[in-house]
Amino acid sequence: MTTPTPTASLYAPRLPIFPRRVSGFYRRLKWTLLVVTLGIYYITPWLRWDRGPEMPDQAVLIDMANRRFYFFMIEIWPHEFYFVAGMLVMAGLALFLFTAALGRVWCGYACPQTVWTDLFILVERWIEGDRNARVRLHQAPWDLRKWRLRITKWVVWLVIGLLTGGAWVFYFTDAPTLLVDLANFSAPPIAYITIAILTATTFVFGGFMREQVCIYMCPWPRIQAAMMDEDTLTVAYRDWRGEPRGKGLRRRAAAEEAEASIRAAGPQIGPRSPVIPMPGMPSGLRVPKNTVAKGDCIDCNACVNVCPMGIDIRDGQQMACITCALCIDACDEVMEKTGQPRGLIDYIALSDAPAEAAGQPPQSVWRHVLRARNLIYAGLWSGIGIALVFALFLRPEVEMTVAPIRNPTHVVLADGTIRNAYDVRVRNKQGTEQIFDLSLDKPGLIITVEGSETDKITVPADSQGQARVYVDAPAGSPLAKSARSDLRLWVTGLESGERAAVETNFTGKGTE
Numbered sequence: 001m002t003t004p005t006p007t008a009s010l011y012a013p014r015l016p017i018f019p020r021r022v023s024g025f026y027r028r029l030k031w032t033l034l035v036v037t038l039g040i041y042y043i044t045p046w047l048r049w050d051r052g053p054e055m056p057d058q059a060v061l062i063d064m065a066n067r068r069f070y071f072f073m074i075e076i077w078p079h080e081f082y083f084v085a086g087m088l089v090m091a092g093l094a095l096f097l098f099t100a101a102l103g104r105v106w107c108g109y110a111c112p113q114t115v116w117t118d119l120f121i122l123v124e125r126w127i128e129g130d131r132n133a134r135v136r137l138h139q140a141p142w143d144l145r146k147w148r149l150r151i152t153k154w155v156v157w158l159v160i161g162l163l164t165g166g167a168w169v170f171y172f173t174d175a176p177t178l179l180v181d182l183a184n185f186s187a188p189p190i191a192y193i194t195i196a197i198l199t200a201t202t203f204v205f206g207g208f209m210r211e212q213v214c215i216y217m218c219p220w221p222r223i224q225a226a227m228m229d230e231d232t233l234t235v236a237y238r239d240w241r242g243e244p245r246g247k248g249l250r251r252r253a254a255a256e257e258a259e260a261s262i263r264a265a266g267p268q269i270g271p272r273s274p275v276i277p278m279p280g281m282p283s284g285l286r287v288p289k290n291t292v293a294k295g296d297c298i299d300c301n302a303c304v305n306v307c308p309m310g311i312d313i314r315d316g317q318q319m320a321c322i323t324c325a326l327c328i329d330a331c332d333e334v335m336e337k338t339g340q341p342r343g344l345i346d347y348i349a350l351s352d353a354p355a356e357a358a359g360q361p362p363q364s365v366w367r368h369v370l371r372a373r374n375l376i377y378a379g380l381w382s383g384i385g386i387a388l389v390f391a392l393f394l395r396p397e398v399e400m401t402v403a404p405i406r407n408p409t410h411v412v413l414a415d416g417t418i419r420n421a422y423d424v425r426v427r428n429k430q431g432t433e434q435i436f437d438l439s440l441d442k443p444g445l446i447i448t449v450e451g452s453e454t455d456k457i458t459v460p461a462d463s464q465g466q467a468r469v470y471v472d473a474p475a476g477s478p479l480a481k482s483a484r485s486d487l488r489l490w491v492t493g494l495e496s497g498e499r500a501a502v503e504t505n506f507t508g509k510g511t512e
């Protein structure tokens with residue numbers, strides 16, 4: 001009988017991460033962006049914009065029921081989806097540009113997952129204390145104090161999640177009306193379902209999954225390597241300056257001993273997160289054993305302790321690194337205390353590493369940023385943006401489509417008149433109701449609107465009107481006798497004077 005060979009488990013449980021508080025330029029920048037982005041998200045649905053008495057006054061509104069997107073003075077109709085497509089392409093190009101120039105700057109500063117996680121960690125720190133207090137609480141048994149702190153934190157997280165989900169639904173209908181309806185439990189069920197889903201995802205993603213979302217769920221880290229190259233400025237460790245690391249002139253073995261005691265004291269729970277290298281990027285610095293420690297890195301682990309991803313930037317470029325730059329702040333603080341120059345961890349282009357290691361200055365930031373690839377991205381982005389702005393301001397206030405009825409192509413009335421029928425749609429993009437006059441470019445033809453004595457169509461504000469229109473050619477007239485004639489149909493707003501025309505044709509008896 002053969003004994004089954006034990007296989008290694010492919011499952012690795014999540015190691016809790018307790019980022020330490022840090023201060024510095026990048027932390028302040030991140031706080032500023034957090035306030036700005038969250039402010040924009042929560043406040044925008046409450047901004048008003050006067051578009052006229054018959055139009056919604058919400059500045060930013062995705063009106064699914066009426067198939068409109070309002071953005072301040074801009075209104076996008078369904079047939080103008082190319083504007084949305086253009087903006088999405090611009091957003092993609094901006095992401096390419098920023099990633100090629102500054103690495104994962106989107107992930108580190110503006111991604112909703114990063115922003116909400118930062119907010120959740122801030123709440124956690126307010127309630128449970130900084131890193132060491134949180135580590136102790138994590139290790140403590142579930143007593144009354146631990147329950148009290150945990151429940152308080154979860155409740156605040158849930159409120160943030162609720163506000164997040166609540167703000168989202170306000171983008172889709174008039175916010176003040178929906179707020180009243182929600183409070184009266186008379187809002188549509190989909191509003192409650194959406195809020196519940198977004199509350200739950202915000203609570204779980206920001207509170208419990210955090211770095212797991214970035215490492216395992218988000219596709220962006222996997223494709224960013226294609227966007228970055230050796231000229232990209234990204235957060236990196238100047239190993240040529242920092243290594244061999246250690247405290248003073250002691251041997252590496254002693255340094256490892258010290259690190260073990262630091263870890264045992266609680267700053268790190270379990271081993272560090274595994275190093276997942278970025279494809280094509282150098283990683284996995286290894287310091288030979290028994291090396292005299294004379295680099296600038298004192299191996300204090302401050303950069304590791306502030307990292308929201310639980311990684312060590314000294315291991316090289318890693319997929320888990322969101323380039324939040326907090327390790328730069330932490331290390332700069334240490335460098336100031338030890339009297340060393342700042343920038344042991346910094347935004348660095350890998351192409352500068354050999355020169356810097358040889359004691360030469362790096363290339364200027366602009367040489368890295370203003371290179372062909374980035375200029376192409378910027379050029380494409382600007383070109384599409386300019387085209388969209390022109391298209392936006394040149395688009396007409398009135399549009400018309402004309403569909404000739406082909407079954408039958410024409411009818412002969414009792415007096416010999418030849419009649420053609422057309423389905424006409426008129427889009428009135430103005431904020432007031434308009435009466436439109438229909439006319440033709442050929443004299444002698446008579447135009448009438450079905451169900452009306454006139455040749456007028458009334459279209460409410462910001463709507464599309466539709467009518468069956470008849471064009472009659474008197475018996476014996478050239479158009480009545482011709483097989484097919486070109487025809488131009490005009491529509492003119494009686495009040496606004498706005499006009500639109502469509503080329504179509506008229507089918508006669510074909511006796512000529």
Ligand code: SF4
Binds near residue numbers: 310
């Ligand atoms: S190593 Fe950590 S702290 Fe440093 S930039 Fe990357 S994610 Fe941020």
Ligand code: SF4
Binds near residue numbers: 245298299331344
């Ligand atoms: S914070 Fe700076 S000095 Fe401290 S371990 Fe990190 S790189 Fe070394």
